Amino acid sequence: MAKNPTGIKEYCRKRLVGLKRKPHxxxxxxxxxxxxxxxxxxxxxxxxxxxxxxxHMGLTEFGTMLLSVLSLVCFMNAFPHRKKVNIPMLVLxxxxxxxxxxxxxxxxxxxxxxxxxxxxxxxxxxxxxxVTNAKNMLNVHxxxxxxxxxxxxxxxxxxxxxxxINTNIEVEGSGDMAAIDISQE
Numbered sequence: 559m560a561k562n563p564t565g566i567k568e569y570c571r572k573r574l575v576g577l578k579r580k581p582h583x584x585x586x587x588x589x590x591x592x593x594x595x596x597x598x599x600x601x602x603x604x605x606x607x608x609x610x611x612x613x614h615m616g617l618t619e620f621g622t623m624l625l626s627v628l629s630l631v632c633f634m635n636a637f638p639h640r641k642k643v644n645i646p647m648l649v650l651x652x653x654x655x656x657x658x659x660x661x662x663x664x665x666x667x668x669x670x671x672x673x674x675x676x677x678x679x680x681x682x683x684x685x686x687x688x689v690t691n692a693k694n695m696l697n698v699h700x701x702x703x704x705x706x707x708x709x710x711x712x713x714x715x716x717x718x719x720x721x722x723i724n725t726n727i728e729v730e731g732s733g734d735m736a737a738i739d740i741s742q743e
Contacts, residue, residue: 575725581717582637585709589633589655592702593626599695603665606692610680612668618661625661629654633710648710655707662700669693 607615632651636644672680682689
């Protein structure tokens with residue numbers, strides 16, 4: 559009688575087998591989370607851009623959304639199914655993520671300038687709390703992007719480690735394979 563795992567244990571095993579086959583999905587998911595997180599908080603960023611109206615703030619906001627989508631597309635094209643890594647697409651994706659990191663730091667700098675300037679200073683509390691929320695969101699987005707970039711760079715390191723994980727199912731009764739006669743009479 560075969561002993562098959564069921565429930566949560568089998569679900570985790572299947573996910574682990576999937577990660578062993580496609581370990582590049584880990585950084586892809588992290589970068590997708592960064593895009594979704596920024597998208598869900600886009601109203602905070604838009605309100606901050608409308609209030610501060612600093613140089614190139616709207617452009618960096620637009621560039622972040624555009625490069626987020628394009629970097630995901632480049633990432634998926636950099637790791638085609640059962641083929642070698644597409645190096646130009648990988649380099650393009652890395653450049654886009656580096657540009658996203660620059661956009662986040664630039665936008666955060668514009669917020670810091672607006673909060674700390676001498677004349678016409680913006681108060682990030684009360685009705686303008688969205689400025690503080692946008693600044694905090696940009697910091698979290700920046701951290702998620704850096705983690706995704708690190709996971710992409712460390713892919714050759716943890717890919718062999720994932721391959722070493724045993725995901726085989728122990729099947730009872732298959733120990734006496736020599737006794738099976740498969741010859742035709």
